[in-house]
Amino acid sequence: MSKAAPRGANSAPSQRPLADSRAPDEGDGVETSPSVSDRIAKTTCYMCACRCGIDVHIKDGKVRYINGNKDHPVNRGVICGKGSSGIMQHYSPARLKKPLLRTGPRGSGEFREIEWDEALTIATERLSAIRRTDPKKLAFFTGRDQSQSLTGWWASKFGTPNFAAHGGFCSVNMAAGGLYTIGGSFWEFGEPDWDNTRYFMLFGVAEDHDSNPIKIGLGKLKARGAKVVSINPCRTGYNAIADDWIGIRPGTDGLFVLALVHELLKAGRIDLDYLLRYTNAPVLVVQAPGAADDGLFVRDVDGHPLAWDRLAKTPVNAADPEAKPALTGSYEIGGRRCVPVFQLIAERYLDETYAPDAVAERCGVAAETIRRIAAELAHVAFEQTIELPIAWTDWAGRRHETIKGRPVSMHAMRGISAHSNGFHTCRAIHLLQVLLGTVDVPGGFRFKPPYPRPAPPGPKPCGKNVRPMTPLDGMPLGFVCGPDDLLVDEDGRPARIDKAYSWEAPLAAHGLMHSVIRNAWAGDPYPIDTLMMYMSNMAWNSSMNTVETIAMLTDKDGAGAYKIPFIIYSDAYYSETVAFADLVLPDTTYLERHDCISLLDRPISHADGPGDAIRHPVVQPDRDVRPFQSVLIELGARLGLPCFVEEDGSAKYRDYADYIVNHERTPGLGPLAGWRGKDGGSIGRGDVNPDQLQRYIDNGGFWHQDFSDDQRYYKMGNRAYLDFAVEMGFIPKAEPIVFQLYSEPIQRFRLAARGHGTVQPPDAERNRIETYMDPLPFWYAPVEEDAVDLERYPLHALTQRPMHMYHSWGSQNAWLRQITSQNRLFVHADTATTLGLADDDWVWIESLNGRVKGQIKLIDGVNPDTVWTWNAIGKRRGSWGLKDDAAESNRGFLLNHIIGDQTSADANGKRYSNSDPITGQAAWFDVRVRIAKCAAEEAGFTEPQFERFARPPHFEPSPDVLRFGAAFRMKREAAE
Amino acid sequence: MHPAFSVVFFTTATGAGYGLLALLGLLGGLGFIPADFWLGLVGMALAFGLIVAGLLSSTGHLGRPERAWRAFSQWRSAWLSREGVASVVTFIPACIFGIGWVFLGKSGGWVAVAGLLAAAGAVTTVCTTGMIYASLKPIAQWHSRYTLPAYLIFAGMTGSVLTNALLQAFKQGSTAMLIGTLLATLAGWGWKLTTWRYNDRLEIPTTANTATGLAGGTVRSIEWPHTEENYLLKEMGFRIARKHSAKLRRITQAMAFAAPSVLLAVTFALPWPFAAIVSVAAAISQLAGILVERWLFFAEAKHTVMLYYGRE
Amino acid sequence: MTCLPARTEKKLGLVIDLDTCVGCQACVTACKEWNTGGHMAPLTDIDPYGGHVDGVWFNRVHTYEHMTELGGRTVNFPRSCLHCETPACVTVCPTGASYKRASDGIVLVDEDKCIGCKLCSWACPYGAREFDTDVGVMKKCTLCVDRIYNDNLAEEDRVPACVAACPTSARHFGDLGDPASAISQLVEERGGVALMPELGYKPTNRYLPPRARSQRAAKVDAPALEPIKVEGGFLGWIDRMLSN
Numbered sequence A: 001m002s003k004a005a006p007r008g009a010n011s012a013p014s015q016r017p018l019a020d021s022r023a024p025d026e027g028d029g030v031e032t033s034p035s036v037s038d039r040i041a042k043t044t045c046y047m048c049a050c051r052c053g054i055d056v057h058i059k060d061g062k063v064r065y066i067n068g069n070k071d072h073p074v075n076r077g078v079i080c081g082k083g084s085s086g087i088m089q090h091y092s093p094a095r096l097k098k099p100l101l102r103t104g105p106r107g108s109g110e111f112r113e114i115e116w117d118e119a120l121t122i123a124t125e126r127l128s129a130i131r132r133t134d135p136k137k138l139a140f141f142t143g144r145d146q147s148q149s150l151t152g153w154w155a156s157k158f159g160t161p162n163f164a165a166h167g168g169f170c171s172v173n174m175a176a177g178g179l180y181t182i183g184g185s186f187w188e189f190g191e192p193d194w195d196n197t198r199y200f201m202l203f204g205v206a207e208d209h210d211s212n213p214i215k216i217g218l219g220k221l222k223a224r225g226a227k228v229v230s231i232n233p234c235r236t237g238y239n240a241i242a243d244d245w246i247g248i249r250p251g252t253d254g255l256f257v258l259a260l261v262h263e264l265l266k267a268g269r270i271d272l273d274y275l276l277r278y279t280n281a282p283v284l285v286v287q288a289p290g291a292a293d294d295g296l297f298v299r300d301v302d303g304h305p306l307a308w309d310r311l312a313k314t315p316v317n318a319a320d321p322e323a324k325p326a327l328t329g330s331y332e333i334g335g336r337r338c339v340p341v342f343q344l345i346a347e348r349y350l351d352e353t354y355a356p357d358a359v360a361e362r363c364g365v366a367a368e369t370i371r372r373i374a375a376e377l378a379h380v381a382f383e384q385t386i387e388l389p390i391a392w393t394d395w396a397g398r399r400h401e402t403i404k405g406r407p408v409s410m411h412a413m414r415g416i417s418a419h420s421n422g423f424h425t426c427r428a429i430h431l432l433q434v435l436l437g438t439v440d441v442p443g444g445f446r447f448k449p450p451y452p453r454p455a456p457p458g459p460k461p462c463g464k465n466v467r468p469m470t471p472l473d474g475m476p477l478g479f480v481c482g483p484d485d486l487l488v489d490e491d492g493r494p495a496r497i498d499k500a501y502s503w504e505a506p507l508a509a510h511g512l513m514h515s516v517i518r519n520a521w522a523g524d525p526y527p528i529d530t531l532m533m534y535m536s537n538m539a540w541n542s543s544m545n546t547v548e549t550i551a552m553l554t555d556k557d558g559a560g561a562y563k564i565p566f567i568i569y570s571d572a573y574y575s576e577t578v579a580f581a582d583l584v585l586p587d588t589t590y591l592e593r594h595d596c597i598s599l600l601d602r603p604i605s606h607a608d609g610p611g612d613a614i615r616h617p618v619v620q621p622d623r624d625v626r627p628f629q630s631v632l633i634e635l636g637a638r639l640g641l642p643c644f645v646e647e648d649g650s651a652k653y654r655d656y657a658d659y660i661v662n663h664e665r666t667p668g669l670g671p672l673a674g675w676r677g678k679d680g681g682s683i684g685r686g687d688v689n690p691d692q693l694q695r696y697i698d699n700g701g702f703w704h705q706d707f708s709d710d711q712r713y714y715k716m717g718n719r720a721y722l723d724f725a726v727e728m729g730f731i732p733k734a735e736p737i738v739f740q741l742y743s744e745p746i747q748r749f750r751l752a753a754r755g756h757g758t759v760q761p762p763d764a765e766r767n768r769i770e771t772y773m774d775p776l777p778f779w780y781a782p783v784e785e786d787a788v789d790l791e792r793y794p795l796h797a798l799t800q801r802p803m804h805m806y807h808s809w810g811s812q813n814a815w816l817r818q819i820t821s822q823n824r825l826f827v828h829a830d831t832a833t834t835l836g837l838a839d840d841d842w843v844w845i846e847s848l849n850g851r852v853k854g855q856i857k858l859i860d861g862v863n864p865d866t867v868w869t870w871n872a873i874g875k876r877r878g879s880w881g882l883k884d885d886a887a888e889s890n891r892g893f894l895l896n897h898i899i900g901d902q903t904s905a906d907a908n909g910k911r912y913s914n915s916d917p918i919t920g921q922a923a924w925f926d927v928r929v930r931i932a933k934c935a936a937e938e939a940g941f942t943e944p945q946f947e948r949f950a951r952p953p954h955f956e957p958s959p960d961v962l963r964f965g966a967a968f969r970m971k972r973e974a975a976e
Numbered sequence B: 001m002h003p004a005f006s007v008v009f010f011t012t013a014t015g016a017g018y019g020l021l022a023l024l025g026l027l028g029g030l031g032f033i034p035a036d037f038w039l040g041l042v043g044m045a046l047a048f049g050l051i052v053a054g055l056l057s058s059t060g061h062l063g064r065p066e067r068a069w070r071a072f073s074q075w076r077s078a079w080l081s082r083e084g085v086a087s088v089v090t091f092i093p094a095c096i097f098g099i100g101w102v103f104l105g106k107s108g109g110w111v112a113v114a115g116l117l118a119a120a121g122a123v124t125t126v127c128t129t130g131m132i133y134a135s136l137k138p139i140a141q142w143h144s145r146y147t148l149p150a151y152l153i154f155a156g157m158t159g160s161v162l163t164n165a166l167l168q169a170f171k172q173g174s175t176a177m178l179i180g181t182l183l184a185t186l187a188g189w190g191w192k193l194t195t196w197r198y199n200d201r202l203e204i205p206t207t208a209n210t211a212t213g214l215a216g217g218t219v220r221s222i223e224w225p226h227t228e229e230n231y232l233l234k235e236m237g238f239r240i241a242r243k244h245s246a247k248l249r250r251i252t253q254a255m256a257f258a259a260p261s262v263l264l265a266v267t268f269a270l271p272w273p274f275a276a277i278v279s280v281a282a283a284i285s286q287l288a289g290i291l292v293e294r295w296l297f298f299a300e301a302k303h304t305v306m307l308y309y310g311r312e
Numbered sequence C: 001m002t003c004l005p006a007r008t009e010k011k012l013g014l015v016i017d018l019d020t021c022v023g024c025q026a027c028v029t030a031c032k033e034w035n036t037g038g039h040m041a042p043l044t045d046i047d048p049y050g051g052h053v054d055g056v057w058f059n060r061v062h063t064y065e066h067m068t069e070l071g072g073r074t075v076n077f078p079r080s081c082l083h084c085e086t087p088a089c090v091t092v093c094p095t096g097a098s099y100k101r102a103s104d105g106i107v108l109v110d111e112d113k114c115i116g117c118k119l120c121s122w123a124c125p126y127g128a129r130e131f132d133t134d135v136g137v138m139k140k141c142t143l144c145v146d147r148i149y150n151d152n153l154a155e156e157d158r159v160p161a162c163v164a165a166c167p168t169s170a171r172h173f174g175d176l177g178d179p180a181s182a183i184s185q186l187v188e189e190r191g192g193v194a195l196m197p198e199l200g201y202k203p204t205n206r207y208l209p210p211r212a213r214s215q216r217a218a219k220v221d222a223p224a225l226e227p228i229k230v231e232g233g234f235l236g237w238i239d240r241m242l243s244n
């Protein structure tokens, strides 16, 4: 029997079909070849943000089965627990059916159904009034969606700066930490070189966006016997299979990592050549305390940073490939003392405060362990180097016969980012990677296109001068390079409702969605009129301090009007947030609409080449619902927003599908990079191709371009890659991307705090800016810890993503919720003993912010000072199509109730958003708690309890028995 | 194991029924019990009644009772099938014996043969029932040398206590029968006590280690595959508190063994009708006690699947 | 016929790598999704949106902590039918509904014969059989008998749903009766074990034990780092390195 070469991830010889897969004649009458589907539609999964390719098998007009697309670059045929349960999401009883207009009080869930035209008219009138008077009174924030290039574009055309997606409460620390340092980042924008790495360090990851790629990768490491080291207070999932588990104390990774740096420096186990070629280590930094340029780079007349040439004994352009720059020393240039960046690095991290013995106790990691890890890193990086026999040419035209690699790779996510010291910790990890010379090298951490980009990338945030009927002069989100780029008024007051790019969160590259509700409620910095939200459960699991947040959403002024006057929300299901909207715009499910996973947004690229993808309707909606992107485009047209209407005022785009194909951001660049040009012959840049979508569908719903071998590594300085990146429009110029170990933009804020420059922080902020805006990574205790009494609240409380649940959506899924419908609080057995707690006890979990009740489970695999639970399992009664007795609302709990959304008052009595002071990243994991057994009569049910939501019109009670699949069989057997 | 009433009643009733049938067949057939229409009728009716009621109740436990007939097919491998076959086959000699002994008032000869065959069938059937449980390796408390004898002893015991009550009621009581019954009851008591002692000291080689293949140390379940109770937990995860089972064991002993023994002993000294009343009381007490014993038989049995759930 | 075949031509089964399984539940829902429309359809769910939800599944993943003197290890443990060679779940069946195929060794239930006496689930030490109270019959893992031979699937897709899904490649499928087969080799090389061998059911499936803290563990034998010992210390060393 002839066999094609096996495709896909699970194609080991022990995972293939039988050599002879013909049915034996057992004679037991079993139908071994039932027909599976009438047709297979290939699209992109959206049971989570990983965006795998799926084959949807349609039988008798229903979805029979969903499996992974073997050709897809993201999942290569595998599928996760959520993806396989898509059927139950698609047929969820909680699906919204028709636009809803609130009739009862906010939060009651009392609505009446209205027609789409009425819904759009209401929205249009409201929004055009805002646009005519003061566009910033519209706050438009989006969550899980993957259409931020459209929504951001729409906001900017509308003219409001008050736009952001969920990144601010998600992982902006990783994005900003990376983009300001190496021009790329962890999260889903880079990945380990799974095929070559020999030593993999995983910091604070339970699941991440790259759900399947990470699992596929771990599978490869295990198959090869490469070493996996997990740094995580919890030993579950990925961390359970690590060869080495380091149960670190939450919030102390910065110390741990800088101690590793200390050890490596002390032993001289660093890659000097790499530092010289790809980083700003040699760049000279002005050392003139008090001066306006203290700590800034020494530059030549054209603004090129200078280095000191060891041989010529003169300053040289640091980028000059012929230069022989010094890394140490102190030099006089124009009568001013300056030192190379590396000198500063050495001075700081060689200091004994970063010695393993100095940090061990605080981290809860033995000094020997830290030394051992440092030794192992050095050993693998420098003694187990790999060399791929591939010639390549660097940016300066130097040809290299082979590609050298150091097979140490790292990945980090929210365990780092969700702390208020996450930005610096993330920078510290990148510093460690760079010192070892492991970024974008074989066996190391690799960029996914369109990254790397200049650190930080180009566009600055817009929204300083907001005028009626006027678009912003760019996109609302971007990257600041100093105080001048902040969005603040002359008194330093924030220009944005979420206070992003203000002195309170200068590098808030993703906004602060988690502070919008409070600020809008408080009218601080100003009141808004309409809050429009999309795909984010802000009245529940994506807000901190849920109880108060709900109160703010429903709070009224003296006149009896809601303090947040109008709320428009688009959801596909009856989530907690729907009940708080005045106008509900029901969306389709992911199998019923067009979507675009674009290089302009969060593409599906992997390190070996760029890619993007679409979703397309594989089944038709059976309800009166519409894709939100199409609705947004129609709103744009009704409002007459520039670029959404033709000269004659008619709609420019029929719907989202039409926009995906015909929209051009700049000439030749559109949402999709594949099959551009009339004939579909070009990629990246090219004319609009009318049948682009069909080409995508024919190709399984995605486009992917594999790099040539010489483009795959050293992308920050690889000519072949950089030229390609320019062609594709990833970067403006084919210039090397220099890793910013020392960050000049951050130093500029410090200088402002010291009184230099025109844009000055309010005096109350100077201290904070001075402290946190450190140009080199450093560690400080999470903000919350300085505030709370650690005697009273001795424990850290964390959440983890269950691999089989996506935030709040999983609980409406008849299959997934069977796996977890009650979340336990996991407590270390020894900790429990000292607290007199036993397995299955019900406890109060109390923080500064309040208390919540849950049931504990004793385990061994957790840092003893840490308790944790699964995220977003607890639900509010009446939501998600669940029955009143559902465990989710009776025994499951939501930790968010006790996570404060503000810090405790500082010396000036000021309370900030509970976020990283640099990026505004929500500090979910800073919360400190105590736990105590609850009274006997309090056991068995969770608290706080909330009033039950009313059931929307035409919602049937959910079924008592589910026989999904019986129909397929009946039809099949009838046919036989 | 979940003590489903249908099964508890089934095993108890058929046990007593077949025990009674066997004794009537034996003693009646050989003429130790003189053929007497009313005694015979009541006796046989009682035996058949218990057997049929038991068998019917067992089908109540089925998901598809209408297909119960299929259960006879696998006698070559399955004890449940063998039990089915045996129970049905036993009806044939039992009926012939009944006709001869009760309606024709005969004993000896072909009636004796039929009676002996009926007795043999009854014993066989009880054995097959016992083997259904004794053969289940995942349940150590059942998969032991105590189970099969227990079924036989209890069938004989309850059978004789019924026979005795019957004879006493019809003024046919005999010391021999009384002694036999008393001895059977004491035997049953003894057997139960040794079984309990055995089970309480049982060291099961199958552990969470062998169940998971994780050698050495301890294996502790920290998360189930599902947070709510499923079929496995409902059917095989039945738990009974030590205190509770100790209490029920005491009740079993009092009702199934102690009380009947005393009552039987008293019977020696009593004239009819008191002897009859007391003997019937003994029978009722013992049957009730055995129901409790049988409930415990299930409730105290532990299935290896619970090792996966860490549920003791 | 519930007498066991004397021997089976093949011994098809699964091998599960406990060193790699992260407990993601993909195999669990992929199994549910395929089979609820497959040979034993449906895998009924009772009270699917309520407080006593209870559905039929063929594959379930547990999580354990294995504590030895070498320390603790968290182990995710998928549990499904092991397609035993001498399984009492078959021999106890009074109706012939439960049977083991002579050709490939797959253990199946013929629903049309099943009277729902539950005896087979009592006889299975591994909890691999689940009763469908709605239909009144016993159901279990079919080893995807309606996939592995299915002409309506592309050849490459003729593997169990759980094996195809597993994102970490922790699940393997093949003929464990053939010592030369890739899967038998894997078991050999990784010291695969059978579950509860003492009960004598002779499971076909094997589990590959975790490697951490075993002689099979991934290790890096790195010498301890030595502080630089040139005069001028670290910075002096840098200059030296750069100047040559």
Ligand SMILES: Nc1nc2c(c(=O)[nH]1)N[C@H]1C(S)=C(S)[C@@H](COP(=O)(O)OP(=O)(O)OC[C@H]3O[C@@H](n4cnc5c(=O)[nH]c(N)nc54)[C@H](O)[C@@H]3O)O[C@H]1N2
Pocket: A048, A049, A170, A171, A203, A204, A205, A206, A207, A208, A209, A210, A211, A231, A232, A233, A234, A248, A249, A250, A251, A252, A253, A413, A414, A415, A416, A419, A798, A799, A800, A801, A802, A803, A804, A805, A806, A807, A925
């Ligand atoms: N299945 C599933 N996948 C998802 C999601 C989902 O809801 N479900 N959500 C998606 C989204 S939006 C995001 S942002 C990503 C997030 O993916 P992850 O980054 O995996 O997010 P978490 O689940 O919060 O995991 C945080 C991990 O960090 C650990 N941790 C907490 N504090 C510290 C610390 O101080 N140091 C260290 N070293 N570790 C720490 C926690 O124990 C936990 O294991 O996942 C995405 N993927």
Ligand SMILES: Nc1nc2c(c(=O)[nH]1)N[C@H]1C(S)=C(S)[C@@H](COP(=O)(O)OP(=O)(O)OC[C@H]3O[C@@H](n4cnc5c(=O)[nH]c(N)nc54)[C@H](O)[C@@H]3O)O[C@H]1N2
Pocket: A143, A144, A166, A169, A170, A171, A534, A535, A536, A537, A538, A541, A542, A543, A570, A571, A572, A573, A574, A575, A576, A577, A587, A588, A589, A590, A628, A799, A800, A806, A807, A808, A809, A871, A872, A895, A896, A899, A924
């Ligand atoms: N305690 C704690 N809280 C956390 C976190 C944590 O780790 N711990 N993680 C934080 C992080 S990183 C994130 S990203 C957030 C995520 O929190 P959210 O952004 O709120 O994500 P979801 O809970 O998935 O809610 C998304 C909403 O989108 C709706 N939805 C689903 N599909 C569709 C669709 O197709 N169309 C439309 N219009 N709507 C749809 C869902 O019904 C749901 O109401 O949670 C944050 N909250």
Ligand code: SF4
Pocket: A045, A046, A047, A048, A049, A050, A051, A052, A075, A079, A080, A081, A082, A083, A084, A211, A212
């Ligand atoms: S990882 Fe996310 S996108 Fe991929 S299959 Fe699973 S749910 Fe779907």
Ligand code: SF4
Pocket: C080, C081, C082, C083, C084, C087, C088, C089, C090, C107, C123, C124, C125, C126, C127, C128, C129, C140, C201
């Ligand atoms: S695992 Fe259980 S059900 Fe499967 S064959 Fe073995 S005994 Fe039978």
Ligand code: SF4
Pocket: C092, C093, C094, C095, C096, C097, C098, C109, C113, C114, C115, C116, C117, C118, C119, C120, C121, C137, C138
């Ligand atoms: S439940 Fe069905 S398959 Fe199982 S033993 Fe009874 S009849 Fe056989």
Ligand code: SF4
Pocket: C030, C031, C032, C034, C035, C058, C059, C080, C081, C140, C141, C142, C143, C144, C160, C161, C162, C163
């Ligand atoms: S082989 Fe098929 S039926 Fe068995 S567990 Fe895997 S997916 Fe389920």
Ligand code: SF4
Pocket: C016, C020, C021, C022, C023, C024, C025, C026, C027, C028, C061, C076, C078, C165, C166, C167, C168, C169, C170, C171
């Ligand atoms: S799919 Fe693979 S990794 Fe996930 S639980 Fe199953 S076996 Fe484990």
Ligand SMILES: [Mo]
Pocket: A169, A170, A171
């Ligand atoms: Mo997130």
